Amino acid sequence: MSVAQQVEQDEINPPDGDVPGxxxxxxxxxxxxxxxxxxxxxxxxxxxxxxxxxxxxxxxCELPFIVLSAMFRGKATKKxxxxxxxxxxxxxxxxxxxxxxxxxxRADAESALRITGFPLEAIPPVAxxxxxxxxxxxxxxxxxxxxxxxxxxxxxxxxxxxxxxxxISARLIRLDA
Numbered sequence: 547m548s549v550a551q552q553v554e555q556d557e558i559n560p561p562d563g564d565v566p567g568x569x570x571x572x573x574x575x576x577x578x579x580x581x582x583x584x585x586x587x588x589x590x591x592x593x594x595x596x597x598x599x600x601x602x603x604x605x606x607c608e609l610p611f612i613v614l615s616a617m618f619r620g621k622a623t624k625k626x627x628x629x630x631x632x633x634x635x636x637x638x639x640x641x642x643x644x645x646x647x648x649x650x651x652r653a654d655a656e657s658a659l660r661i662t663g664f665p666l667e668a669i670p671p672v673a674x675x676x677x678x679x680x681x682x683x684x685x686x687x688x689x690x691x692x693x694x695x696x697x698x699x700x701x702x703x704x705x706x707x708x709x710x711x712x713x714i715s716a717r718l719i720r721l722d723a
Contacts, residue, residue, distance in 0.1 A: 565588065565590075568590060569697065569700070569701070571698050572697045575701075578670075582672060582713045584705055584709055585709070586703040587704040588703050589693070589701070590700055591605075591701065593700065598633035601633075601702060602633070604702075605693045605702055610689070611632075611686075611693055612632070613632060613683070613686055613694045614631055614695070615628060615668075615670070616629045616637060616652065617652070617662070617666060618639070618650040618651065620646070620648040620649070620650060621651050626653065626678045626679075627679050628671070628678045629683070630683060630716065631682075631686075631721060632683050635722070641721065654666075661676050664697050668695040668698050668699050668701070669697075670694060670695050671710060672713070680714050680716045681717045682718050682719070683718075684720050684721075685721065685722065687718065689707055690707060692707050692710070694710070
């Protein structure tokens with residue numbers, strides 16, 4: 547079993563420099579975090595960490611601290627929306643649609659990549675190619691730090707929750723309503 551590699555922000559000098567094993571997409575995310583003054587810890591995950599449970603184990607945290615991204619598009623307008631949610635929070639497209647004022651459908655992998663510049667399973671909250679409204683599960687605000695995708699399936703970053711929410715102008719929403 548491979549062991550996850552951890553890199554602290556201070557160890558990366560310059561911030562978008564070469565991090566051994568990090569993909570170009572992950573380095574782009576790290577540069578954006580640095581530029582936005584968001585402190586982070588990068589964790590490069592082993593190949594077998596492909597479920598939220600295995601990600602939590604690799605990041606040495608409990609499952610609710612793992613934040614996943616989900617891309618949606620308006621059914622009528624095709625407007626994209628990004629949702630950051632705890633791995634333990636159920637997602638209701640109907641509730642999300644009521645929140646944004648239109649019916650939503652999950653985005654396909656091709657449109658998510660075209661809009662964000664990242665693969666569907668690893669969309670980070672920063673460094674997106676286009677401006678996308680971002681909604682964040684309010685349940686994660688009870689945690690000081692959360693683990694979010696870092697642009698590739700093998701990388702996660704731990705960031706201060708409220709600092710991130712403010713930096714990305716996230717709209718906090720309740721998914722349990």
